[in-house]
Amino acid sequence: MKLKVGDTVKITAGKDKGREGKIEKISPKENTVVVPGVNIYKKHIKGSQGQKGGVYDIPRPLNLAKIALICPLCKKVTRVGVRLVKNEKVRICKKCKKEI
DSSP: OOOOTTOEEEEOSSTTTTOEEEOOEEETTTTEEEOTTSSEEEEEEOOOSSSOOEEEEEEOOEEGGGEEEEOTTTOOEEOEEEEEETTEEEEEETTTOOBO
């Protein structure tokens, strides 16, 4: 997985195209990520003893193909590369060639 929790990403497709946010949760098996404030949908919830009913805003997961990483150093949308440094894999920015 080339993206990690806390990475800043830009949405490249869908209804929220162009928006940015930080990754909150990653699901590698489903190839999805959750970015708070992006891909928000309404969910109607019936009230029960511990919870009040109503219409709640829920962030839905986005597919990895619809997001792109923003490099923290050069602040550009980039792809992620991998380089070996001292027998350890390190993520690098494909545009500025520096470590992420």
